[in-house]
Amino acid sequence: MASIDNRNANTIGAAAGHGHGGGHHDEGSYLSSRGGLIATIWDWATTIDHKKIGVMYLSAVLMMFFFGGVAALAVRTELLEPVRNPSEGVVTGQWLGSFLGVESTNIAKNNQHYNRVFTLHGAIMVFMVIIPSVPAALGNFFIPILIGAKDVAFPRLNLLSWYIYVTGSIFGVLAILLGGVDTGWTFYTPYSTTTDADQMRVVYMVLAAFILGFSSILTGLNFVVTVHKLRAPGMGWFDMPLFVWAVYATSILQVLATPVIGITLLLLIFERLFRVGIFDPGLGGDPVLFQHFFWFYSHPVVYVMILPGMAIINEIIPVHAHKKIFGYRSMAFASLGIAAVSFLVWGHHMFTSEGELAATVFSALTFLVAVPTAVKVFNWVGTLYKGSISMTPPMVYALMFLFLFTIGGLTGLPLATLSTDMHLHDSYFVVAHFHYVMMGGTIIAFVGGLHHWWPKMFGRMYNNRAAIIFALVQFVGFNVTFFTQFVLGTRGMPRRYASYVDEFQLLHQISTVGSYILAVGFTGSLAVFVHSLLAGKKAPQNPWGGLTLEWHIESPPTTHNFHKEPIVHHGPYDFDTVLPPGWDPEDYPVPNAREQAAAYARAAHSHVGHEKH
Amino acid sequence: MTTDFFSNLTVADAAHEYIFHREGMGAVATANGVEATDSIFMFIFWISTVVFVALMGAMVYWTFKYRRRPGTIAQASPSHNTILELAWSIVPLGFFVYMFFEGFHGYISRLVIPPDAIQLQLVGRKWSWSVTYPNGAETPVQQKVGASNVPVFYVPEDKPVMFRMVSADVMHAFWVPDFRTKMDVLPNRYTAYWFKPERLDVSSTGTLEDGTRYRDHFVFCAEYCGDMHSEMAAIIRVVPEAHYLATITKWNDAVDPVELGRRQWAAKCASCHTVDGGANTGPTWKGLFGRGHSFTDGSSYTPEQMSNPEFFANYIRESIVDPGKRVVAGYPNQMPPMGGQLTEAQINGIIEYIKTLK
Known part of the structure; x- marks a missing residue:
């Protein structure tokens, strides 16, 4: 050929x-x-085949996505009702509380359930779904193939990464089974070092994130070496598919940033267990220090989450538009540029922490990240021009991605702007913004990539029409769920609230209905894939x-x-x-x-x- | 006025001039800086809308126009255009620079406190706010928001007001959505929040019993702080300056211990302890005097012990300064030590107040 x-x-x-x-x-x-x-089973459990490891990651990620999704639905269902006067017999948390067998009149106890469930949702989705979704599942499967290699550079290390991921997830599940954690996925101190002080749950959850970090580091290291050393003859750097470029940029971020969170989480465990004063002012520590440490990792990780999503769109659009991608080199450099600048913007999570002048530097740098991101979107849309566009399911997902990610990107602007961020920080506007980027961006791209490569991975086609219908259901559900949250945020709805003032109820109810539509959409996609495995035509x-x-x-x-x-x-x-x-x-x-x-x-x-x- | 979609609550008679509503209706801003913040927000909003519609328009139009037809392949077209690519990098950058400077300007104006600002001390704790006025007064006024009683803080119209804020435990954040700004409240250092409420106008005010006009604004805690995070609200009530001065003077008048205790309850205890027998985070105070108690450590106090005034006073005092020592069975150990935030007279007031709650 x-x-x-x-x-x-x-x-x-x-x-x-x-x-x-x-x-x-x-x-x-x-x-x-x-x-x-x-x-x-033994063959799979001991395999060093990157494809089998990729498939195992895929099943684990999909399972965790299911759990995280159920938690999200529980949160949204709870928010159907604002707080009610206990004397009238209805209070917030009642729905979750009754499900878990708690008396309905104790606000604090019922709020505890809400707080544990939203923490569960955040921690699972970030650490166990979005971060490993594209690099570990699809990346493992396709990076070696895309560069013409038999396997990754270190196949045994790859298997070790998988088992580290499993170990980390087990600690996470253990923390949940022991009663859950109510710190939020961000583990802000001194709350996280003092809550449930007599319990080990928070330690287990932090340990889970710590262990999962090692899985990321090793996978990232593996990919960096693989891309450097195992490209097929004739494949120069600028002959690599853009998926490889973006996963390469992601891997560098993972290798460089993840050790920071590892150390931070260890310090947190030390403080909890041995009362060493690092973050808790009661012990002589500084709570804002934790935020700096945490976001020094977690901001680059935001790009660890979105760059692979962009990577998939880079593949889907040219293939299904049957046209050369517009601006290949600017795409490759945009990935690296985003990765580089992402290390310098962590402070934009702390504009309202103390009101420091340093915030201005972070605001300026944040706008700088927006430029390569905008360039990527322009390139994608430009690729469609004079293409020959098949409306296949992967292409529908790619167009959905463009729509949702553009909204996600544009709504980052008022958050990067200092004065408007003082209003919008920690509100539902932020919640909507990062869901548009993380879910409308990464998850939609991930599901699109799954549709794109499904025939290759499992040798079966699926029903195109059904796949497109459920994609559109997801699109409608997503916007109904999260666009309302932009409005809630500008109006003053703070995030992580189990109850709220009455005037927000209508918007919350619309959002909840949207989340049910989303659930139908994803269940449908699952059915399409199961049907494909059982009865799909050979690909x-x-x-x-x-x-x-x-x-x-x-x-x-x-x-x-x-x-x-x-x-x-x-x-x-x-x-x-x-x-x-x-x-x-x-x-x-x-x-x-x-x-x-x-x-x-x-x-x-x-x-x-x-x-x- | 608020719009209660499913009205069964007495909520604050707050102004709620949301960005779109205020811009659309042209209503006056509620405080300094609001108009500047709203206008930069709306600038970004319209730029974003134009860019979004243009991009999506191109995407949908091209997807339709260049849809795959049998017998055709993609037409030849350039896959690279230096001038175009530079243009769409530099033009957005220009807009970003403008947004940055506008935001910077607004940020600095939010941070630099006018020297003539009235300085109030604000303490955030799990899960309530309290404010001490310059004359030492604290607010006895509270209002029901949702299932909780929240304190109402009076401030004068058209005067710069500054909160010097500190947390008694974990991080909180002080957010008044109507003022379009928030600031974290940290446990180990002071942060500041200042605003200058606009003059009261006829369109957005309520009226107190004595005929004084006022305007309310919600305060929300915006940094997750635990079980009752979402109940950690307050109300800022803007009143004419004369009424403000008279009110804080009245609050500071010598009062009998029971009234002093009631005010402390309203300011610091009401978010967790009811006085009408209702359930909440902590045990209700109604009938506490003379009620037998079982504790989580297995010990218990008899009704006879709890009817002894000296025994009872010591128990309440211990519960205030060292709440974790004996926790009533069935309740979580969540109350922060309050000893540092109450004077002896105030603790005594609380004890006397509880005794009256039969």
């Missing part, structure tokens, strides 16, 4: 696209099992007509991905000069086929034939 040297034509020719899974291959799909149930090698390397191999891939080491001759998005592998004039008649064929011939017969970008 076009991108591959002639020597490999026997395995990656057009014929392979049609004769998927043919018996002439020397090895089977990575999914095929070699024995009974126990042997299969062809290249269902969307992509040019990157994963579309040159079988669906699902064989254990070693490639039968021979691939050699790359063109850029990942050279749709103007190269035809997709498996391209069939019957399927996609091209009017200027002669021109295309000539370009294809040039590329195929030249060993230095990859185009400039």
